[in-house]
Amino acid sequence: MYRLASGIAILLATAACTTMEDRDGMPIVSEPMVAPILTTPEAQDNLTYAEPEKARVTHVALDLALDFAAKRVGGTAELRVLADPGDERLVLDTNGLEISRVTDHVGRDLTFEIGEQVEEGGKGAPLTVMLNGVRNVRIHYMAPADAEALQWLTPEQTAGGEYPFLFSQGQAILNRTWIPTQDSPGIRQTWEARITAPKPLDVVMSGVAQGEPEDLGDGRRAFRFVMDKPVPPYLIAIAAGDIDFRAIGPRTGVWAEPSVLPRAYAEVGDTEEMVVAAEELYGEYRWGRYDMIVLPPAFPYGGMENPVMTFLTPTFIAGDRSNNGLVAHELAHSWSGNLVTNAVWGDSWLNEGVTTYFENRIVEAVYGKKRAEQEAALMYANIQEVLSEVGNDAPGTALSTDGGYELGSAIAYDKGAFFLRTVERIVGRERFDAWLQQWFDNHAFQPATSEMFYNDMMQNLVASEQEAKALMLRDWIFAPGLPSNVAKPDPAAFAAVDAAVEAYAASRVIPAAYSDWTAAEQMRFLDNLPATLSAGELAQLDASLGLSGTGNNEILFLWLEMALENRYAPAVPLAEEFLARVGRAKFVRPLFGVLWDQGDWGRPIAQRIYAKTRDSYHAVTRAGVDRVMAAD
Template identity: 75%
Template sequence: MRRTITVLSLLLATTACATAPTGSGLMTVAEPMVSPILTGADALDTMTYAQPQEARVTHVALDLALDFDEKRVGGTANLRVLADPGEDEIVLDSNGLQISRITDGSGRELSYEIGEMVDEGGKGAPLTIQLGGARNVSIQYMAPADAAALQWLTPEQTAGGQYPYLFSQGQAILNRTWIPTQDSPGIRQTWEARVTAPKPLDVVMSGVRQGEPEDLGNGRRAFRFVMDKPVPPYLIAIAAGDIDFQAIGPRSGVWAEPSVLQRAYDEVADTEEMIDAAEELYGEYRWGRYDMIVLPPAFPYGGMENPVMTFLTPTFIAGDRSNNGLVAHELAHSWSGNLVTNAVWEDSWLNEGVTSYFENRIVEEVYGEQRAEQEAALAFAGIEDVLAEVGMDAPGTALHHESTGAEIGSAITYDKGHFFLRTVESIVGRERFDAWLRQWFDNHAFQPATSQLFYEDMMANLVRNRAEADRLMLREWIFEPGLPSNVARPDPAAFAEVDAAVRDYSKIRTAIVDPATGTAFPGAEGVRLRTPSEWENWTSAERQRFLQRIPTDLSARELENLDSKLGLSTTRNNEILFLWLELALANRYEPAVPQTEQFLGRVGRAKFVSPLFATLWSEGDWGRPIATRIYAETRPTYHAVTRGAVDRVMGRSE
């Protein structure tokens, strides 16, 4: 179905917000950009209560105070509303927000109702406001103490150990727990904020900071931010703590706790080069600055692409920039995801799959073809593993798929999307493909998109004829499960040396290890591995490949040998450490338990935490008591995203 545009969305394309009177607490940004909305059936977001075809939020102005003692955020949200003529109510999303008063721009009370709470999926409750002709709405509110988007850390949970810390994570629909607005990726909004915090804490947000913080004379400071380009609401983000800044280039820099800052800077020092490479590929970087903040390890994701302030986990810091494909990924989101955004979460591959392809192109430009090909090969192996597990016909393996309640994971959303574009590029040629993708970003900048719109754009602006369309198999890639037959597979030579080492390891092991007991045959010598010097010369991707491909049913003696020769338990690379711990726990290797407990106590990244608990849980009488004991200690330190994942693994209902 083609995109349809209502009278309201036509108005949105040409209407700008008026400047509010100074000091009114309303919007102060003059004429912010307003984005159109998509109203086709494929753009209907079932995870919002909003009815944007009738009335929608176009601008949010926050005036908030951070209370670290009570772990609460509260204040005022001023909303600019655009509504069809005669429409007299607007519906917002709310999840636990405590509303004390709602008025129009002149202070007139507006009636409102909070509907029935829906706990499933975090959808929350509708907040319906009777406008009475108002187009400026002021909401006085307090976010709940357990707001799922917010993670409050005690000083002990930080690197410095002296001050508390706060960060938010809004994707996908968590921001409705601390901001009253229409929380849907297809309803893009500009925003601004004034946030007060106790001294000496600094505040950063995913908007451009306006001047220096204002000392309020009461032990607090006020920080101001503006995002004058319309973004999906999940990209409104905040962090506050004892943090310092170090510039990387003329438009990039990194924030981190003082004791972490130098290591963080060293790891991301190639960022300006990455921005240049991205612009050369797909056009102007349109957000002004590209800053990053390396958060405490409780952050649940590897990174979050919040505009002008990417949030990063410290777990990617390896000391050799081997994991900073993560930075390339979050930077690429400045085009795919932030510039052009999936209108509904069922099309999240439009964000993540396109970005994964773009990331690999940046890595190729900055670090070379070999590294890019190896990282692509790792991703492709993940696709094959998932399809082998769930089946080629599993509905969730289509790029566009209806939500089933069971997530298949990143191998589809990220990696199948990556290989879809990689395949198209291989058929039409890089020059044509790059020109098409660049026009996609240009022509849909600051707008939402759907899979159908993406497909139609390819057919209209890329595909030359029916024969080429048949070769590309676009509809099969986007709308059908499994992996199409025309997939452009990675170069098998990418891991030739490593795969040979895996074969040697497996062959020798088979010859000397009794498969019935997992122990060496009498008189057999130890299992021969690749020499430590060869391991030391391998890239991070090569090391990961080796650990992912060697036999998984290893004896304690073999695991001890692996660790002693390769230094797995002492590595600074958390990707390698995670694979080692997962392998060790799957074989009930007792020496790995204390390190697992320590790792799970300091890291909150769901990518690591959830699989390790799953591995322990799968080990029955041996692993479940260990998992239960560790989780009892660590659960309160995890973000809601990570808690939810582990709760599902361990069968918890809360």
Template identity: 80%
Template sequence: MRRITASLALLLATAACTNAMSEPPVSTTAPEPMVSPILTGPEALDTLTWAEPQKARVTHVALDLDLDFDAKRVGGSAVLDLLVAKGADRIVLDTNGLEVTRITDTAGRELDWALEELEEAGEKGSPLTVILDGARSIRIDYRAPQDATALQWLSPEQTAGGVHPFLFSQGQAILNRTWIPTQDSPGIRQTWEARITAPKPLDVVMSGVVQGEPEDLGNGRRAFRFVMDKPVPPYLIAIAAGDIDFRAIGPRTGVWAEPSVLPRAYAEVADTEEMVVAAEELYGEYRWGRYDMIVLPPAFPYGGMENPVMTFLTPTFIAGDRSNNGLVAHELAHSWSGNLVTNAVWGDSWLNEGVTTYFENRIVEAVYGKARAEQEAALMYANILETLGEVGDDAPGTALSTDGGYELGSAIAYDKGAFFLRTVERIVGRDRFDAWLQQWFDNHAFQPATSELFYDDMMENLVASDAEAERLMLRKWIFEPGLPGNVAKPDPAAFAAVDGAVAHYADHGMLPEAWSSWTAAEQIRFLDNLPAELTHEQLAALDAALGLSSTGNNEILFLWLEMALENRYEPAVPQAEAFLARVGRAKFVRPLFAVLWNEGEWGRAHATRIYAKTRDSYHSVTRGGVERVMSAE
């Protein structure tokens, strides 16, 4: 049940009257914007944007930008198509550090504008207010700052090839306002297009559909064009540029990577076309055309980012055996949950991440079998219990829907959200649940959503009776902290052999003979459940017998380093230093620095020394996490 206020209804009614751009910076065939509704109930109020979308909102963004690798800056223009309510005379945009030089309408007429300077803007940045004077499209000439937190500029030495520089962006949750002036809120969906120029021989990819071959500009640069004709939340506008090659997987899937990385990357993601087919069989048509991926340099701060038509991936998931490519299933699933239907506010991020994590597990089951899916679900459940054990069952942040911002990587948003849907599926039956979830995606496609809307849809389209509603405990799952008593626990047999080996080791010090035949999930389960306190002799024996420090699986290597550093095992320090120097994934980097920092003078000396060497190689997201850890007393 969508809540539409009178002002929103007016905006939707006047959508067809939006003026087209008279001089678009990219193409004379700009797509007609598909205007997505906005939600205006109190639960959909986004406190992380300056925008007032009920008065005036952006419906389409056209970028014309130059990449300057020497200055490490992006600059050019953005033309914004607007939808303006009757009587409104201004629009408020989000910016953070942008240097705005001129704002006009598309006829070149100067418009009045003000960029408010705030003493402590923080990530929210500063509002840019433009007096429209009748304009329905505006052009903003600007440059992004050199320290734009959404962008990471890598020197050639920070790439696999070592010859050419590299650029990538990471916009989630509210970082894109550091390089694009728009209304940077997940509830204000926008179509977009772009013309990007870059120096030869670099290639550019974006989270839009490429338009033809790059244009040689005759000055040592080429221009690349992209279009996204479906309204997306602004955080999903993404760019990468570097020495990259492409290899097709299937008729609509492929992977980009640096040339020396591409063979390993392709081998790891070669099941992707099969995953897309499995996802469609579960929940309906893949609506974005192509599904390509790019494996970025190690500095990328996350495991993956679900940018439409161009998923960004960390190279740290490459293990040589596809054991970590549940990550690919996760980012693919976002093409439905997150990209197709998006949380309107970041306090409801479980609508993106929890639904996706459930969907990921279903794809894994379809492609790799139920045993692997159950093991991965059991690891998720352990994450939930560990988090609740740390913060308490009644901690407000353990509700799925929160009043706060957005904390990426939370076991609550991802794993509790997945187990909520898993529980509902078990109670109502898989066939009924799958039919309901597909209609959710179909009926809310290209629209924002809130937890209240999700709850209302379940009550209207899924729940069969008051008695079933009581059994499901929907409001308790979504709006209350902790883990409800009806949770559908994972199959205890999933790790029965591993848990027995853990007990045997704890009692007798016996190492598992079956280690080499175990799945990666089983190895992770074993390491994650070993006694917290181990002697240096025990650690040395574990490493020698299991090859932990030499493993090619970064998830397992991380667990080894974490365990060794917690026990001040000196031989692990150079291993950790090498690991922290070659990866930038926040999931690995921040916890290892936290372990060192918590180990008193011994650990803090190592942390300070290592961070001084590695800091410049990390994305701002990773740096921020580490520096919060290292500022703690």
């Protein structure tokens, strides 16, 4: 199925690595674990310039300084390289990096060349280094001020309002804008870092902190981190700001700005219980600690599963833990995605679909079957909505594709989850759970492809030819649409809510029980109301259900989307405030899209708001809204 790069006889280590210090006092990994490289055709990543079968990066050591005034980061990246004798070209990924010098580990210059820049798709430019027999390469560089992986926030963009903030978001191929390495999910690397930052800011990374920060005596401190397990490079992440920490359990805790920390801590209080539930399902949590940081609202995603330090948006905080499926999702990535990773982005469902299934199992274990079934029903509705828009035979609706998840979460996430729900339903939960745990165990710290997943199912799960036909595995993974054997959610999950939707559609009866419903039930109701509503009807809904004043951003988004689709002018100021406060692409991009679709009524509003908010958004969010605003 896979093999190590030709001629390289390195055993995949299974124990934790030891550390030591180099001549500069910097901790380094002495015997890093080395992950295999997949060489089958379906594992070839067209979004990297790297040639890992010839020369590959196995370890990255960063020594970087954060400059908040210039909004730049720079220093050195020392790369440990594995190469066959005679392969003297190391090819790396970069995008906008200013490379001043490339040397070996003792400072002797190495010849290097930066190739042609490719702007489309963010692929950037190749950096080719002639190794001349060395296997440690030190790159002296500076990341550009507009590095797309990094967002530098002014004090005004933070809750405290006193200090600046920095965070990174590397998925899918953005980390090449601040780290010169082989930026492909199939080329896993261990790493370490020494980061200097001005006082009193704290720095966290997706690696294990090494001791206390070192006071450098010049108004700056140095922070050190080590990740001794090979990870895909998009999982190297950093955040720096005025942040405090509070422990949840013996291996879990949360960071946030001081004024946000009490609410963040209260919201994620079930995390230790979730870790225990996840381990009972699919085996040991292998990363040591599971900490989280709740970032400022400019963060473009709901969460990012960076190892040992999940990044979270504050928009999930509702005060009642109703959106904690997000925490369960990012935790589940510690197995599906971080432990076993898609080798190419066209197989991203191996990360996201498996994780979404796993998330639902954690939710069931911690919060009960009713909530899990309701959240699954919302997922199924997402799939149905997308398929009704693009067609059941649209190529992008296959799980394994030539690109990423272009149709949003409904395919890679939700269809992927329902694939596994269907398999579980057919073979039984006990057999399925045993199979999925062995998948994680046997492919730990390695990349994988859809073909590998399919073959493993056929070899280790499927019991007979008859069962293989019933499972329809290849149809699920490689064919578009939703196979006929899909295990549909329990129709009783939302029976009362769906009845209330019908009653409202027929006679505009607002359900008295709305305030007693779960957040999932409230979202189901709002998402299924008639598409066309009058200003009076919208005003009545808002007044009766308290939609404008809800503390749940998921519900607020649905209200604003519905109101703007109906050109409800009283909702515009709230939408403007929301879009100025929140940078989460899931909310921002659709709301601008709704305004843009409203033509002469909505486009001037969208243009006015975006002129004020664009610079406050992360590059991921900006790119999505830019596409919306450019549409005819």
